[in-house]
Amino acid sequence: MGHEIAGTVVEAASTDYANLVGTAVVVNPLETCGACRACRTGFPQRCDEGRLIGVHRHGGFAEFVAARASNVLPVPVGVPQTLSSLVEPLAHAFHDVRIASSDGLPEELLIIGAGSIGIFALLAAQAAGVSDLTVIEPDPGRQALAASLGAVAVGTSQELEGRQFDVVMEGVGLEVTRSVAVDRARRGGTVVLVGLAQPLSELGFMGAVVREIVLRGAFAYTPSDFDDARAYLADRGLPPQIIIDTASLESGPEVFARLGAGPQVSLKTVLVPSNAA
Incomplete structure (x- = not known):
């Protein structure tokens, strides 16, 4: 290791x-x-x-x-x-943001997870010029950290229900967070899959297909x-x-x-x- x-x-x-x-x-x-x-x-x-x-x-x-x-x-x-x-890990974050910007720098970015992957992605996105950054995170301490670093909105998935984003970065890798990522991408939006907690998970592809969601993997650097x-x-x-x-x-x-x-x-x-x- x-x-x-x-x-x-x-x-x-x-x-x-x-x-x-x-x-x-x-x-x-x-x-x-x-x-x-x-x-x-x-x-x-x-x-x-x-x-x-x-x-x-x-x-x-x-x-x-x-x-x-x-x-x-x-x-x-x-x-x-x-x-x-x-x-x-910071190089990985810069790569994640580069993948998220494949179709141009996103005007708004949702990051799911405020562990090291999500927090470093927040820093890299700010360095790239993304200002409208939202973070979904259940832990209060990590929520506070993301907010102190400049995220415009921070909360649980339920607290941030309803809003959709041009680009969603999934930094956890659980079946539930991958599903949330697809749900929170607006029609024609992009989901960047970074987290690897679960190597296998089910995903409702009907919604991704009908709404023309682009799924992009982001690995290493x-x-x-x-x-x-x-x-x-x-x-x-x-x-x-x-x-x-x-x-x-x-x-x-x-x-x-x-x-x-x-x-x-x-x-x-x-x-x-x-x-x-």
């Missing part, structure tokens, strides 16, 4: 990359073939051979992790190394998305309302148990190996 990674290069497999040793870097965990049509045209996230460090092989929940030299990038200027691990995320953190940093905790790598099981109990005050917890302290 562990695909959101920042660290220091301690060894290079080739003298060609010896200059990287000692460099603080973030890791783009997406490893692709580099030769297929998707890779050659700038869409490596669509590579059939694509694999993620921390998903398809052991990742950053360790003292050491191996990564291709082409997949390591300098940490954002002025950003602590611990927070630099957030480049990866392009190199440009990673560059945008690094630049965002270097230029703006994270808003002070967003709390990021740190904990030792050894305390990982306790951290995951706490996260599994429900939403926390912190948006993310970064696990730090003892040798990085």
